[in-house]
Amino acid sequence: MNLHGKKILVIEDDQHIFALIKMMLKNYSVNLVLKPDGESGLEAALSQNYDLILLDIMLPKKDGWEICSELKNSGIKTPIIILTAKVEEADKVLGLEIGADDYVTKPFSPRLLIARIKAVLRRFEGPQELSNEKLIYKEMGLELDPNNYNIEVQGNKVNLTPKEFELLAFLAQNEEQVFKREHLLKNIWGFDSYAETRTVDEHIKRIRQKLNQAGLDFIPLQTVWGVGYKFSSKYQANKT
Numbered sequence: 279m280n281l282h283g284k285k286i287l288v289i290e291d292d293q294h295i296f297a298l299i300k301m302m303l304k305n306y307s308v309n310l311v312l313k314p315d316g317e318s319g320l321e322a323a324l325s326q327n328y329d330l331i332l333l334d335i336m337l338p339k340k341d342g343w344e345i346c347s348e349l350k351n352s353g354i355k356t357p358i359i360i361l362t363a364k365v366e367e368a369d370k371v372l373g374l375e376i377g378a379d380d381y382v383t384k385p386f387s388p389r390l391l392i393a394r395i396k397a398v399l400r401r402f403e404g405p406q407e408l409s410n411e412k413l414i415y416k417e418m419g420l421e422l423d424p425n426n427y428n429i430e431v432q433g434n435k436v437n438l439t440p441k442e443f444e445l446l447a448f449l450a451q452n453e454e455q456v457f458k459r460e461h462l463l464k465n466i467w468g469f470d471s472y473a474e475t476r477t478v479d480e481h482i483k484r485i486r487q488k489l490n491q492a493g494l495d496f497i498p499l500q501t502v503w504g505v506g507y508k509f510s511s512k513y514q515a516n517k518t
Contacts, residue, residue: 281307281395282306283308286311286328286329289319289322289323289334289345291336295384299391301388302388311326314338315339328356330398331357332361333345333359334361335360358377359394419493420498422446422450429443432492436492438488441466441467442481450498452509453511454509458505486499
């Protein structure tokens with residue numbers, strides 16, 4: 279992930295923290311904008327476009343919880359990383375539930391924060407919409423048509439729900455790329471809460487069952503243990 283030219287809003291009242299962030303990112307040609315209180319930070323986030331927001335919680339005039347909630351309720355899609363000294367699990371869960379995309383506790387190492395920034399931007403800059411291009415896998419006998427949400431195995435239609443089709447097509451259109459459950463939630467469902475990752479697992483399970491019942495002897499949806507899922511058309515017929 280190249281950070282060159284990225285515009286990042288830092289809503290932080292501690293000048294020492296801002297100075298640290300500025301020093302950390304000085305070699306990346308990042309445009310940093312500092313707002314030292316909640317009201318000016320919210321106004322800036324609503325009035326200008328940013329690639330990322332670094333948001334403190336304990337702020338004068340308006341706290342980070344309010345800012346995060348108001349931004350998400352207003353439809354702002356800018357990813358948010360919360361920076362705070364609060365370390366309790368309940369605080370982390372609250373931040374994620376109201377729309378934050380990641381959570382970094384103070385004090386933090388420069389390498390950790392840069393890694394988190396890159397990871398969040400990578401998720402948001404990934405493909406967000408399905409292509410209309412038909413996908414045909416002759417060796418497997420599988421065909422996907424995003425134009426009409428149609429999927430066929432050996433010429434026979436498979437009845438997938440819209441979300442099942444979108445999940446399968448998204449993975450197929452990004453073949454061999456491994457996606458975390460959180461990324462799939464964001465792309466397919468628009469969920470912000472990490473607590474909903476079981477939704478992905480259940481949909482993957484149902485898609486596999488339906489493809490198997492339709493006679494597909496190689497299921498291209500693969501689990502990458504400890505990470506997430508990917509689509510691979512490298513055909514391996516079952517030996518029975």
